[in-house]
Structures are given as structure tokens and as C-alpha cells.
Amino acid sequence: MKRDLAIVGVLWLALTVVGEAVVLNASLLPPLISNKGADIGHAFRVLLVYAVPVFAFVVAALIYMVPRYRAGAAETPPEDGPPLRGRGRVPLAWFGVTTALAVALMIYPGLTELPKVLGENRNPELVVDVQGVQWAWIVSYPQYKVKSMNELVLPVDQLVRFELTSLDVLHGFWIPAFGMTMEAVPGMTTTVQYRPTKTGSFAGNPLLRLQCSELCGLNHSTMSMPVRVVSAQEFQDWVRQQAGTTASPISTPSAGETRLTIAAKDTRFSTDRLEARAGAPVSVTFKNEDDSVFHDIAFYRTADAKDLIAKTDLKPGPVTEQLGLPVLPPGTYYFRCDVHPAEMKGELVIK
Amino acid sequence: MTVHAEPRRETVNRLGLWLFFCSEFFLFAALFAARFYLAGPYHAKVNQPLGLAITLVLLVSGFTAYRAEAGIRRGDRSAFLRNLLVTILLGLVFLAGVGVEWATAEFAPSSIFGTAFFTMTGVHASHVLSGVVAFALAYRLGLRGHFSAERHWGVEALVKYWYLIDVVWVFFFPVLYLVRA
Amino acid sequence: MVTRAVEQQSHGGPWTAFLPLVRGLVWAMIGFAVGAALTAVVRIAGGRSAWTFGLSFSVGYVFALLGWLLGVGMWERWGREWFGRPTVEEGPTDWRRYLAFTTDHKVIGIQYLATFVVVFLLAGLLAMLIRIQYLTPGGTVLDNATYNRVMSMHGILMIAVAVAIFVGSFGNYLLPIMIGARDVAFPRLNALSYWLVPPVAILLFVSQAFGGWDSGWTAYAPLSVRNAPGQILFCLAIITFGLSSIVGGLNFLVTIITMRAHGMTWGRLPIFVWSIFATSWIALLFTQFFAAAMLMVLLDRIAGTSFFAASNGGSAILYQHVFWFYSHPAVYIFIMPALGVTLEVLSHFSRKPLFAYRWAVGGFLGILAMSALVWVHHMFVTGVPYKLEAPFLITTEIISIPTGLIFLTALGTIWQGRLWLRVPMLFALAEVFNFLIGGITGIFLADVPTDAMLHNSYWVVAHFHYTIMGGEIFALMAAIYYWFPKMTGRMYSERVGRLHFALMFIAFNGTFLPMFWAGVHGMNRRIATYVPSLQGVNDLISAMGFLLGISFLFFVANMAYSLVRGRKAVANPWGARTLEWQTSSPPPVENFLVPPVVTGHPYDYGVPGAAPYAAFAPAGGSGEASS
Structure with missing residues (x-):
């Protein structure tokens, strides 16, 4: 029995070492180009670090035990095994370890990261109002009196707060490149706030799109808008260009037209x-x-x-x-x- | 609980009835919670005298239901039938009262209080209706001598169901009529 | 209750088997007409039009449901009693009893199993359609509208299977036998529970004639308040299905509490029975919230209420609270019986006592208790204030602890065992592996920061397919193969079973493992088309998905052939100790010719001098005391 335990232990250690090496070094996530994305990516990696030994333990046990204890697949059952009840210290130890793991996890990266990712406290440099409507996004920049329904343009390295609402049903505000999603709810304003950290566009990075992530009916799959992250100067140029082309509607018809x-x-x-x-x-x-x-x-x-x-x-x-x-x-x-x-x-x- | 291979039928039935009540409690709890989530602790202008009247009617009907069951339990068929009939009539009066309340309400189902009010009173009233129908069937059976002091589980179950409906109203009435205006 | 036994004619052509169904449909139509007429009368009196789809259909349906139940046989077996008339004690005793209002729990178990296996395979075909759609990013096979309806139907059919198949089939068939009882506490209620299911299926399919519904199985408001009228039929179907579930849970609880055989103390209950016990509490209590959510959607649609109309003060978030308050505990309805069966099989096929039995029971009861406290984790990114989300992060983490105890028992039971690697055992072992992945990936959703990234992405799809399909369906396969000889009296083909297993296990993991990758690389769920950069992974998933579909052909072939031509099975082909193996295969109508008296523990393999699990009185006893 001691030999079996030792072999499982070694197997577990080996799988854990390999697993942690992969988790800590490989890029398992696409690049998340926002500050929140960095926090989230970090939490993801920490969870993987926790997960590897847990997964490795069960897998090591299974892949050792099945061949080691197999007793064929004959017509009649094999003889009985030893009557291990599991009434003593093993369950208690297991309970203790799993509880400690759960508590550790819920503290970090749970409760410690929660305010970082969802707690809004700093003043943003840019506010963007986003309205979801079946099936398009209306993006407006109240500071510049500019609206867009073609693309979402953001300046890099500036803290932007999105004020989200829906004009009809639930929609999901999701830009995969930035790493966070938030629902747009009719009748209330939800907010999500982060700072894009790299320039780019949908053409070069398919994750730079504003995709509706909450099923909203017929054209939910195509409720999507390209996102562009540009330098501060380019952003100002774009804003100025947008403002110039928004013509005001003329309300009264006149003769000769x-x-x-x-x-x-x-x-x-x-x-x-x-x-x-x-x-x-x-x-x-x-x-x-x-x-x-x-x-x-x-x-x-x-x-x-x-x-x-x-x-x-x-x-x-x-x-x-x-x-x-x-x-x-x-x-x-x-x-x-x-x-x-x-x-x-x-x-x-x-x- | 001691282990019986052949448990007494009443034990089994009573446990089933109580579990059913636990389940119903969850349904009414869902509506109760939704009322407060949507409309806070406020209520619109309701017909207070009418509400009080139908509450008294329902509580009295609970008493007559009790008397009906007590009657059949001691084998007094005429007391049983008499009280059962009164319970049915009071139940119908309650339903009529709810109907009047609905017809004369000064708020619409589309208002937020109206949403809570009509749903809660409606679901409750549908339970009252089912109780009245079941009591009517029991009355008919009772007229034909179906129940006795030894065998009246149907009556016991229905009366307990009626108590449940009364208790739900005891919670629903204050939160619809007596909280802050 | 005044009764008399009535001779049921077994003569008459085979078509007489369908009389209950026909009469049920006819009485349903009469009921519908009555309900619609009543509605019309009330509406005309109020000065409005006689017919308005939502209200008239809903009221008509209530009466139709009653008509269906009475017509299919509830009238003779039960309804007459309410009018003081004698009821019929016995129904048909030949194969016709499977199409009738039969109260024998074994018949009801088979009715459930047959019905839900067919539903599962149908929903699986819809999944194949979805995977064909996903072969190309532009999705040229189905347009957006059709895709949404296909995806929604796939979802609700699979959810229905997940809720009902274990409890309805094996719970019904095995539970009374495993506790040494003759039947459940309320046999007529049990039949009612089954016969509520066909109307659910009918409504879901008929809803397609009214535009179907495109809001998924979750039917979030406000979309579900303003989409096609088929949504109304969906709501009515769910309420009906909920009733079936509640009634079934009630029945099992009373049965387990009051009808255990002499000597069957709580400490000697098979672990499968404990898992059904815990599951039944959830079914009894929480299902009411699913019904409440559906009722609110219906009322917003047909009565003009404003539960979810933001412009009038309603809230879309309210829907999610009410819905998930049921639907989260519901997932434990899915998995607890599955874990129960897995542990049963692991013990009997490792020839060892169930390791840490009391801790496993504590695990199930702990899951039951915590299941009520986690629902907001489905709503982490709906704008709920993050400080209110913290408690739910905590409770969701905590629920991993009782779940972990089940793994303790599983691994401890296998440890040092004599592993009999027959097909049920293969599926049980695979279930442990699959559910491990499902559980671990759930942690990423329990953690709010990572959930903010993964919500509504394909990570979620992969997670719940690993837990529900990898966990519950694999355990279902274990259960079907394990109890096949008991229920049919025949053995399945071991060779075809192993083929089925191998293909299913490889294809399942091949299909759903890549979905985690797709999720973190920007693929969201419930979409008819996707960005072209994701085509590679989707083609792989589709290929594996088709293989998974093919694996079920082996399953169906094995079942069909073995039912008809399988080798006759003995009473106890597995040499197992639990009570169902101490009676014939299949069992007699009353389950045991002589009621058992329990004298030992169900899992005392290898215990020197262990008492047999049960004793049967010597006179005419047909069961053998187990060793």
C-alpha cells in the first residue's frame, strides 16, 4: 500500500510540475489590452495555478488506480477488496484541505480582486454613452456631442467609462479584447470602466469588436460594431471630423424643394x-x-x-x-x- | 422516524400534505418577494373597508371549516354538513369581494403596485376557488354518507388546505393594504 | 375509497392500446373548447372581443390539461372517487399498460425512460444541426430566425431531459425496490406525474406553429415578453413540467421517509437513495420559482402587468432573480442522482465498501443546503452592486467543499479495489473525470473577476456541457447499462457497449474541450454566425460532435438488439448486495415475493463475517440473502 501511495504521489508531483510550468509560462489567453484585462488575466492565471494540483491529483489517482487494480471484465465479479471504511483521519484531512483551498481561493483572487475589477472609483478621462437597441449599438461621446453607429473609437491610455443602457431588451456590452462584459439593461444605467493599453483595430484583431453577448432576438449574432483604439491626436481628429458631418435636420419644408x-x-x-x-x-x-x-x-x-x-x-x-x-x-x-x-x-x- | 414496512395510511397522507404545503409556501414567497422588489413597501389607494370585510369573511370561514371537521370527527353529520355549506358560501363571498375590488380598483395592472396586487390576489383567489370547488365535491359526497368519524381523510386534508389559504391571506393582506400608503 | 376490481380486457386488436391516448386527446380538445368558451363569455360580458390569443389559449389550455389527464385514464383510476363512484383498481397487464394510466412504479419508470431517451436523441439531432451551421462562420444552413429557434428548442429539451430522466426513470423504477417497498407512497400521483409530460412535449412542438420562441431556454425578459406568441406555449409547458417535477419530488420524499423496509435505517440506505432524497427536496420546493417566473412573463404578455416593463417601473433583473432562484438548484437535480449512481457503481464494481459513506451523505446534504444560496452568480455582470455580489462569490466557493466530499468517496472506493471493468464501471470512471473538469472550470465562473471575462462566452457552454453531459449523461449511461438486466431480464452486448463507451468518451472530450479555448478567444454563445478567425476551432468541434452523435447509434443499436435478442439475465449478474439484486430480473409486480428485512449494510464487501444485507422469511422466499 505504501508503494501505491508513493507512486501516486510521484505521479501527482510530476503532473503538477508540468501543469504549473505550462500555466505560468504559456500564453493561454489572447492579449487583453486594457488595465482591467490585465487584472482579469492575472486572476485567471492564479486560478489555473490552484486548479493544476487539484486536477493533477484526481487524474494521477485515476490513471494509476485503474490499471493497477484492474481485475478484468469477466462474466462474474472478481473477489472482494479490502474493507476500507474511510471513517478516520483521511476524510477529515480531505475536508480540511478542501476547505482551506476554498477559503484561500475566495479571498485571493476572489474578494481581493473583486473591487479592482468591478468597483468604480476614479474619474474617467472619457465618458462614452452606449445604447443597445435591437440590433445595433448607438455610441455617443457627450463631452464632444458626437454620435456613431459605425464604429467605436477610443484613445489609448485614457480611462474611459462606458455608461450602458438598453432601449428595448437586455443586451451585453462585450469587447473581448478588453476582457470584460457588462449587461445593458433597459430602464437603468450600468457602467464599466477601463483604460485601453494598446492601439489596434478590428481589421488586425478580431477581438476588437463590440459584440452583443446577451441573446436579444433575431439579429443577436450580427449585433456587432468594430472598435478602434488610436492615439490621442488621432482621436481628436476623428471627433472633429464626426462633429462636422452631423447635419441638423431642417424641420419646415420651404418652397421650390x-x-x-x-x-x-x-x-x-x-x-x-x-x-x-x-x-x-x-x-x-x-x-x-x-x-x-x-x-x-x-x-x-x-x-x-x-x-x-x-x-x-x-x-x-x-x-x-x-x-x-x-x-x-x-x-x-x-x-x-x-x-x-x-x-x-x-x-x-x-x- | 421508526421504520415501518407497512406504514399507517394516515401517516403517509399527512406527510404528503405537509410537504405540499411547504411547496406552496415557496410559490407565495416568490410573489411576496417580487412585490417588495418592484414596489417597495408602498401601496396605492385600495378599498380598505372592502379589504377588511373580505379578510373577516375568510377568517370566519376558517373557523367554520374547523367546525365542519370537528363535526365529522365526532360523527355529527349534520354539524359537518352545515358548517361545510357555510364555509363554501363564505368562500364564494370572498371571491365576489375580490371581484368587486378588481372591478373598482383605481390603479391598473400596468402600474407597478397593480402588477403586484392583481397577481398576488389573483393567485390567492385561484387557490380559494380550487378549495371551494373541492369543498363542494366533498359536500356532495358528505350528503351521500361518504364520510364518517373513522374515515374522513378528504375532509381533514381540505380543511388543512383551507387553513393554508387563510394563513397566506394573513400575510398578503397587510402587505397589500396596511403598509405605508 | 370504494373500489372494485375490474377485469381489463386483453382481447381486442393491438390498436386498443392507443385508446387512452386518443381519449386523452379528445377530452383535451373538449376541455380547450370549454376553457376558451368561458373566456369568451367573460370577455363579451366586459364588452371585448371573444377571442384573444394569449388569454384564450392559456385558459383553454388549463381545461385541456385537465381533460387530457382524465381522458388518459385518471378518470377511472382516481377521478370517479371524487364523485363517490367506484374506481378501477387494475389497468391492463400486458404491453398495453405502458400506454395507459398505470400506477406500477416500474411501468412508470420505463415510460419515463423511453420518453426521455427519445427526447434526448431528438435534441441531439438539433445539436447536430447546430454543429453543421457552425462549419462555416457565415452560417449558410440556417438563417438567424431558424437558428435561434433550433438553439432554444435544443436547450429546453435537454434541460427537460436533465431534470427528469434520472429521477423519473431510475428514481421511479429503483427507489421502492432499493428500500424494500412495494411501490411509492402515492402510486396514482406517480402516474399523474408521468402523464403531465406528453402535454409539455406537445406544447413545445406546437409552439413552432406560432413562431416558436427565440429567447433560449432561459427566456429572459423583456425579450420573452415581446417576441413571437410561441413563447406563451413555452411558458405553459414549463409550468406543466414544473408541476410534474414537484409532484414527483413529493412522492419520493414521502416514500423514503415512511416506506423503508424493516431494518432499513437511514445509515443503511443505498447512496443512490440518499441522492434522490436530497434531489427531491429541490424539486419539491424550488420549482415553484420557475413557475412563478413563467407566470410573470405570461401576465406581462396577456394581462398587461409590468413585472419586467422598465418604462412602468418593472425590472428585467427581477426575472433573473426569480428564474435563477430555481434554475441554479435545478442543476443539482441534474447531478446529484448522477453522482449517486456513480458511487453505487464504483462500490459494486470495485468490490469494496463505499469509502467514507457518512461523509458522502453529508456531501449531498451540504450541496442541498448550499444550493439555495448561490443563484446570483448567474448575474454577476448585470449591474448588481459588486458589494452584494461578494457573499455569492463566497457561497459559490463553499459549495465546492461538499462536492469535493463526493470525489473523496469516489477515489477512496476505487483505492485498493478489485476493479471489474465492465461497461457500467467504465462510464462511472469517465463520469468522475468529466465532472472534475466541469467542476474546476466552474471555479472560473464563481470568481467574479474571471466571470466578467467569461460570462456568456463559449467557456460557459463548455462548462455546463462538461457537468451536465459529462457528468449526468455519462452517469445515465452507467445506470442504463447497470440496471438493463434488472429492468429487461436480458444482458446487453458488452462488446458494443465498450465501442459505444470509447467513441463517446473520446468524442465528448474532443467536442467540448476546445470550446474553452473558443470562449477565451472571443466566441460568445447563442449566435448563428461568428467571426471568421474562429472557424478552425469550430470545424474541429463540429467534426468531434458528429462523432459523438455517431456514438449514440452504437448505443441505440445495442439497446434495440439486446432488448429483443439479448441473453437472458440472472437475478444478480453483478453479485451486488443492494436489494434490487435480491429479486428476479425483472422483478415481480409486488417487487419481492416476500418483503425483505434489512440486517446489514449495503456495501459490506470484503468485511469478514459481514451480515447479509437483507433476509427474507424462509417460507416461499425467492430472494437469496446476499453474501
């Missing part, structure tokens, strides 16, 4: 082609007829929806909005609903 009407119903526009005469301003009456569904209509110069001309505010139906477009040279322009760009899009032809 083309009046167009378009409606949204059942997540479809009533037409995918609008026409207007060149040389006159265009006034668009947009009727959102989808009860409590958010739609807008946004006009762009290019099909990739990067060059905004003007758009209405995003509102749930039923509601009617007026939008004024400036005088545009003849050509083809593009409109879409920013929240449902796949199903609701079309062309505006000026000739």
Missing part, C-alpha cells in the same frame, strides 16, 4: 428608390410605422455608409420625422436605416 415621403414598416422601407431634381433642396418626411421599433433614415454619399449627409434621430415608432437635405449635385446617393442596414436600404437618385 422636392418633397419625398418614405415609411418604415415591418423592418422594411416602403421603397428602395427615391428620386429628386437636381438644383433644389430635398425635404424627406419619414414615417416610422413599426410600433416600439427603432428606425431612422440616414443619407450617405457613398454606399459604404462612411460619408454622412444627414439623418433623422433614432426613435421608436409610431413617429413622423422631417429631414432636410442640402442641394446635392446630380448622382446616386444612398440611404439606409442605421439599425437595420441589411434589410432597409436604398438609393436616392438626383438628376
Whole structure:
């Protein structure tokens, strides 16, 4: 019996050493490029350090005991084994060790790291309001009066606080590269705060995307927005550019202009082609007829929806909005609903 | 508990009944907790006199239920039937009272207090209804001489169920009517 | 209760077996019409339209359910008593009894087993569909809407299997026999518990005609308040299923407490019975919260309440509290009977006493106690104040301690044993390994900081498949192979069983281990399409998943063939001591020809001079006292 114990002990030690070597040296996680991500990655590694000897113990015991004590697979059972009851010190020792492990774990990296990761206490340099709506994200920067539904741009090395809410059902605010997720809950504001530590973009790093992580219905899988982390200067440039292109809607139609009407119903526009005469301003009456569904209509110069001309505010139906477009040279322009760009899009032809 | 290979049927039935009550307690506890989570300790304007009246009706019906069971336990069929009938009638009065309360409520189910109020009183009332229906069946059986001093487990179980419903109301009524306005 | 025995005709064509089902459906339709009509009358009196889908369907369903139960046989066996009429004591005694309102717990156990194995395989086919979808990141097989419905259906069918298959099948079949009783405490209630299940299946499938539901099995509000009407049928199905679970738990508790054989003290109970005991408390008490959550969703939909409508002061977080207050303890319904069976098999197939038996019992009771105190760990990233999350981090860590005691017993039982590596033992050993991984990976979710990273990622999917499938389903396989000879009187094929085991074990780990990697590399769950960088790992998972599906073909083939052509089994092919092996295979209707008197302990292998576990009175005794 002593020999068996010794062999299991050696096996356990060997597996533990190998396991810890892997855990402490290999990069098991993708790079988490935020300060919180670093804390979380650290906690993850510590948990693995705890887990390795526990896993190795049971595995060492099993892989030794099964071949060592096997007694065939015959028709009749083998003879009985020794009547070990387990009434003495072994269970007590096991109980003691497992309790000590659980207590140690819950303190570190449990309770000690909990306030670091979820406790907000410092003033952020940047505040970003995020609204989840079926099925898109509306990101706005109140300090700069800028809104975006195409991409989330952040300056590196600045503490940013995200104020999250949902306009309809539960959504999950998850940027895998930064290592944390937080729910966006209708009727309340949840917050998550961290500092991105490296620049990058979705093109180079698929984890740099804002992905909805809480099942929210039909297009949950595609409720995603690319994230870009840029230098402070680039961020300021981008903010300035965004502010310049947000045209304010003109509410009253005036003479000599083309009046167009378009409606949204059942997540479809009533037409995918609008026409207007060149040389006159265009006034668009947009009727959102989808009860409590958010739609807008946004006009762009290019099909990739990067060059905004003007758009209405995003509102749930039923509601009617007026939008004024400036005088545009003849050509083809593009409109879409920013929240449902796949199903609701079309062309505006000026000739 | 001593080990019987053939336990007395009453022991088995009573244990089953009590376990059932434990389960029901959890259902009412869920609604109770939700009420406070949603609407805090406040209540909207409710019909206090009506609420008090139906509470008294229900408590009296608990007493008559007790008398009914005591009656059959000592073999007094007429006392049993009489009290059972009164219990049924009082139960119906209670349900009518809840109906009036619902019809004349000054708050809608869509309000947060209304959500709690209508759900709690509704789930409770559905239990009262099931008790009344079961009592009616028991009354019919009793008329045909089905129960006796030695064999009346059905009555005992239903009366205890009625007590459970009363006790739930004893908790529901204050938290819907008597807490802060 | 006035009764008379009624001769059940065994003549008449085989189609008469389906009469109870047909009559159940007919009476259900009548009930539905009655309920809908009542609703219409009340609505018209109030000046509204006669029919509105949510309310009319729900009220109609309540009456339909009653009609179904009475029609399928509850009327003759039970309902008549409420009207002072004599009830029928006996039902059909041939194979027709499996399609009738039969009160014999062994028949009910087989009804449950057959039903839920079929449900499991159907849900498994849905999983295969999901894995086909995941072969490409763009997901060209299913569109988003269909994917959500497939994923949701896969989820709820598997959850239903997880809740009911152990308790319903083996709990029902084995429990009375293992404690030396003739049946459960409330045999008619037991039949009711089973016959509540077909309406659940019908509702879930019919819901697809009303748009199905796309909120997963968790049906979070507010999505579940505003999605397709099929969600209403889902809510009604869950409430029905909850009723079945509550009633079943009640029955087992009373049976274990009051109907143990002479000499069967709590200290001599088989560990499987202890695990069912602990499980039954959860089923009895906590299921009401699942029903409450569903009721709240229904009321928000059909009565205009505002439980979850933020604009009126409602809260989506309330749903999660009510839902998880049941659904966390529910996972211990999944795993405790599984651990109980694993320990049984480990003892009998190591030919050793169950190591630290009392500590194992303490483990189950500790899990039961702690299970009520951990639910918020599903909500760590919903904006709950982090200081309120700390206690739940603590309780979730603590629950690992009683769970660890089960591992102590498992390893200690194997230690120095004589390991009889037949198929049940292989599955039991694999279960220990799989559940180890499942348990350890759960720690990463119990720890709030790491949970913040892993919540709703594929790590979670891998974790719960390791615990539920690796733990419960592997133990289910052990149980099926172990008790197959007892229940069918035949032996399964050992060779095909080993093939099944090998393929299933390798394919299972191959399928779900990579999911941990996918989770930390940015794959979230419940998605129809994913980012292209994850295609490699998903193709691997799908390939292994298909292998896993194929392994079940070996299982089905083994079962089907052995049922019909398997070698006849003896009463005690395993030489095991517990009571079910001291009676014939399959047991007689009354379980034991002579009631047993327990004189020893169930796991006293290798104990010199150990008393036999039970004695049977000499006159006409057919059971042999175990050695």
C-alpha cells in the first residue's frame, strides 16, 4: 500500500510540475489590452495555478488506480477488496484541505480582486454613452456631442467609462479584447470602466469588436460594431471630423424643394428608390410605422455608409420625422436605416 | 422516524400534505418577494373597508371549516354538513369581494403596485376557488354518507388546505393594504 | 375509497392500446373548447372581443390539461372517487399498460425512460444541426430566425431531459425496490406525474406553429415578453413540467421517509437513495420559482402587468432573480442522482465498501443546503452592486467543499479495489473525470473577476456541457447499462457497449474541450454566425460532435438488439448486495415475493463475517440473502 501511495504521489508531483510550468509560462489567453484585462488575466492565471494540483491529483489517482487494480471484465465479479471504511483521519484531512483551498481561493483572487475589477472609483478621462437597441449599438461621446453607429473609437491610455443602457431588451456590452462584459439593461444605467493599453483595430484583431453577448432576438449574432483604439491626436481628429458631418435636420419644408415621403414598416422601407431634381433642396418626411421599433433614415454619399449627409434621430415608432437635405449635385446617393442596414436600404437618385 | 414496512395510511397522507404545503409556501414567497422588489413597501389607494370585510369573511370561514371537521370527527353529520355549506358560501363571498375590488380598483395592472396586487390576489383567489370547488365535491359526497368519524381523510386534508389559504391571506393582506400608503 | 376490481380486457386488436391516448386527446380538445368558451363569455360580458390569443389559449389550455389527464385514464383510476363512484383498481397487464394510466412504479419508470431517451436523441439531432451551421462562420444552413429557434428548442429539451430522466426513470423504477417497498407512497400521483409530460412535449412542438420562441431556454425578459406568441406555449409547458417535477419530488420524499423496509435505517440506505432524497427536496420546493417566473412573463404578455416593463417601473433583473432562484438548484437535480449512481457503481464494481459513506451523505446534504444560496452568480455582470455580489462569490466557493466530499468517496472506493471493468464501471470512471473538469472550470465562473471575462462566452457552454453531459449523461449511461438486466431480464452486448463507451468518451472530450479555448478567444454563445478567425476551432468541434452523435447509434443499436435478442439475465449478474439484486430480473409486480428485512449494510464487501444485507422469511422466499 505504501508503494501505491508513493507512486501516486510521484505521479501527482510530476503532473503538477508540468501543469504549473505550462500555466505560468504559456500564453493561454489572447492579449487583453486594457488595465482591467490585465487584472482579469492575472486572476485567471492564479486560478489555473490552484486548479493544476487539484486536477493533477484526481487524474494521477485515476490513471494509476485503474490499471493497477484492474481485475478484468469477466462474466462474474472478481473477489472482494479490502474493507476500507474511510471513517478516520483521511476524510477529515480531505475536508480540511478542501476547505482551506476554498477559503484561500475566495479571498485571493476572489474578494481581493473583486473591487479592482468591478468597483468604480476614479474619474474617467472619457465618458462614452452606449445604447443597445435591437440590433445595433448607438455610441455617443457627450463631452464632444458626437454620435456613431459605425464604429467605436477610443484613445489609448485614457480611462474611459462606458455608461450602458438598453432601449428595448437586455443586451451585453462585450469587447473581448478588453476582457470584460457588462449587461445593458433597459430602464437603468450600468457602467464599466477601463483604460485601453494598446492601439489596434478590428481589421488586425478580431477581438476588437463590440459584440452583443446577451441573446436579444433575431439579429443577436450580427449585433456587432468594430472598435478602434488610436492615439490621442488621432482621436481628436476623428471627433472633429464626426462633429462636422452631423447635419441638423431642417424641420419646415420651404418652397421650390422636392418633397419625398418614405415609411418604415415591418423592418422594411416602403421603397428602395427615391428620386429628386437636381438644383433644389430635398425635404424627406419619414414615417416610422413599426410600433416600439427603432428606425431612422440616414443619407450617405457613398454606399459604404462612411460619408454622412444627414439623418433623422433614432426613435421608436409610431413617429413622423422631417429631414432636410442640402442641394446635392446630380448622382446616386444612398440611404439606409442605421439599425437595420441589411434589410432597409436604398438609393436616392438626383438628376 | 421508526421504520415501518407497512406504514399507517394516515401517516403517509399527512406527510404528503405537509410537504405540499411547504411547496406552496415557496410559490407565495416568490410573489411576496417580487412585490417588495418592484414596489417597495408602498401601496396605492385600495378599498380598505372592502379589504377588511373580505379578510373577516375568510377568517370566519376558517373557523367554520374547523367546525365542519370537528363535526365529522365526532360523527355529527349534520354539524359537518352545515358548517361545510357555510364555509363554501363564505368562500364564494370572498371571491365576489375580490371581484368587486378588481372591478373598482383605481390603479391598473400596468402600474407597478397593480402588477403586484392583481397577481398576488389573483393567485390567492385561484387557490380559494380550487378549495371551494373541492369543498363542494366533498359536500356532495358528505350528503351521500361518504364520510364518517373513522374515515374522513378528504375532509381533514381540505380543511388543512383551507387553513393554508387563510394563513397566506394573513400575510398578503397587510402587505397589500396596511403598509405605508 | 370504494373500489372494485375490474377485469381489463386483453382481447381486442393491438390498436386498443392507443385508446387512452386518443381519449386523452379528445377530452383535451373538449376541455380547450370549454376553457376558451368561458373566456369568451367573460370577455363579451366586459364588452371585448371573444377571442384573444394569449388569454384564450392559456385558459383553454388549463381545461385541456385537465381533460387530457382524465381522458388518459385518471378518470377511472382516481377521478370517479371524487364523485363517490367506484374506481378501477387494475389497468391492463400486458404491453398495453405502458400506454395507459398505470400506477406500477416500474411501468412508470420505463415510460419515463423511453420518453426521455427519445427526447434526448431528438435534441441531439438539433445539436447536430447546430454543429453543421457552425462549419462555416457565415452560417449558410440556417438563417438567424431558424437558428435561434433550433438553439432554444435544443436547450429546453435537454434541460427537460436533465431534470427528469434520472429521477423519473431510475428514481421511479429503483427507489421502492432499493428500500424494500412495494411501490411509492402515492402510486396514482406517480402516474399523474408521468402523464403531465406528453402535454409539455406537445406544447413545445406546437409552439413552432406560432413562431416558436427565440429567447433560449432561459427566456429572459423583456425579450420573452415581446417576441413571437410561441413563447406563451413555452411558458405553459414549463409550468406543466414544473408541476410534474414537484409532484414527483413529493412522492419520493414521502416514500423514503415512511416506506423503508424493516431494518432499513437511514445509515443503511443505498447512496443512490440518499441522492434522490436530497434531489427531491429541490424539486419539491424550488420549482415553484420557475413557475412563478413563467407566470410573470405570461401576465406581462396577456394581462398587461409590468413585472419586467422598465418604462412602468418593472425590472428585467427581477426575472433573473426569480428564474435563477430555481434554475441554479435545478442543476443539482441534474447531478446529484448522477453522482449517486456513480458511487453505487464504483462500490459494486470495485468490490469494496463505499469509502467514507457518512461523509458522502453529508456531501449531498451540504450541496442541498448550499444550493439555495448561490443563484446570483448567474448575474454577476448585470449591474448588481459588486458589494452584494461578494457573499455569492463566497457561497459559490463553499459549495465546492461538499462536492469535493463526493470525489473523496469516489477515489477512496476505487483505492485498493478489485476493479471489474465492465461497461457500467467504465462510464462511472469517465463520469468522475468529466465532472472534475466541469467542476474546476466552474471555479472560473464563481470568481467574479474571471466571470466578467467569461460570462456568456463559449467557456460557459463548455462548462455546463462538461457537468451536465459529462457528468449526468455519462452517469445515465452507467445506470442504463447497470440496471438493463434488472429492468429487461436480458444482458446487453458488452462488446458494443465498450465501442459505444470509447467513441463517446473520446468524442465528448474532443467536442467540448476546445470550446474553452473558443470562449477565451472571443466566441460568445447563442449566435448563428461568428467571426471568421474562429472557424478552425469550430470545424474541429463540429467534426468531434458528429462523432459523438455517431456514438449514440452504437448505443441505440445495442439497446434495440439486446432488448429483443439479448441473453437472458440472472437475478444478480453483478453479485451486488443492494436489494434490487435480491429479486428476479425483472422483478415481480409486488417487487419481492416476500418483503425483505434489512440486517446489514449495503456495501459490506470484503468485511469478514459481514451480515447479509437483507433476509427474507424462509417460507416461499425467492430472494437469496446476499453474501
